[in-house]
Amino acid sequence: MRRLYSLIVILVGSLALGFAFNIFLLPHEVLSGGVTGLAMIFGLLSPVNSGIWFFLLNIPILIIGWMKLGKEFIGNSIFAVVITSISMQYIPVVAVTDDPLLSAVFGGVISGAAIGVIIRFYGSTGGFDVVGLLLTQKRDIPLGGLVFCLNSVVVFISGFIFSWDLALYTMASIYISGIVVDRVHTRHIKLNLMVVTNQGEELKNELINNLIRGITVMDGQGGYSNAERKVLYTVISRYELAIVKSLIKRVDQTAFVSVSETVEVIGNFRRE
Known part of the structure; x- marks a missing residue:
């Protein structure tokens, strides 16, 4: 069921991407970035x-992604690329507005949301998305910003081939798309998690069994009650927060939990 749900979401995202291209961007020769723009x-x-x-x-x-990112990811990516390709052939290229700036803005928002959803469900639209994901595995770089930098070459190409006005509209569309991708795809965001609990051993085992994270366990004492507690500390990705909250609630509903966004993680932190 999880696999089917992911494929349905990727299907909808791919159709939305084809819609954004053919209805907003292509009618005004406003391009997307990277391979899609080419x-x-x-x-x-x-x-x-x-x-x-x-x-x-x-x-x-x-093919490169198949070797580096895994079969499931590339299988989902091939599915997304095929659906997007088919949708671009059958959705008519019709402008809904005569204003290229509005088309660039709405095209960027819709395409960014579609790409972000596809990536969030372990797929991609190919092109520089795959390159960007390979690089973000090594560094905590916002994916949208990275892809924006990689895609900027399309702006210069479109400027020489079409016009510099359209190139600037393309730059605006790519920039907006990158921002929206980062709002949807939040894997680069890391969170500090601190849990004060009466069920320290059980909760530690649950977290270790369900997350690929190290956990620091400390002894604590209530300031008013003087009761002994266990304090668990770890760093997780934004994606893992929902899983962690569910686990904590199941093991100890009275646990005190503090979650805060971290600026940087240095050391042995698994980013895959």
């Missing part, structure tokens, strides 16, 4: 649909 350029300059170019250009990148 596919749009080739589609605008040749009789071959952008969706077909999108699929062809992603093949070598997905």
Whole structure:
């Protein structure tokens, strides 16, 4: 059921991405970034649909991702690329507004939300998303900002081929898309978790069995009650918070929990 739910979400995200491209961006020659943007350029300059170019250009990148990011991830990515490619062929390229700035803004928001959801459910739209995910495994870099930097080359290409006004609209669209991706895809955000509990041993075992995280256990004492407590401390990703809250509630509903965002993690912290 989890796998089916993920595929349904990726399907909806891929259809939304094709919609954003064909309804908002392509009618005004406002491009997306990276490989997708190159596919749009080739589609605008040749009789071959952008969706077909999108699929062809992603093949070598997905092969690299297969070796580095795992079969499930690339399987989901291939599914997303195929659905996006098909949707771009069948959704008509029709402008809903004559204002290219509005198209750039709404196209960036919708495409960013779609890409963020697809990545959150362990997939990607290929292209520089795969490259960005490979790099964020090594460094805690916001994915949207990283992909924005990688994608900026498309802005210069579109400026030389079309016009610099459209290149600036493309830059705005890519920037907005990157911001929205970071709002949806929050794996780079790390949280400090401190739990004061009466069930220290049981809760520690539950967290270790369900998370790939080290945990520091300290002895504590209530300031008013003088009762002995266990204090558990660890650092988790934003994605893991929902799992952790559920585990703590199940083991000790009276536990005191403090969660705060951390600025930086140095040392042995698993980022995969």
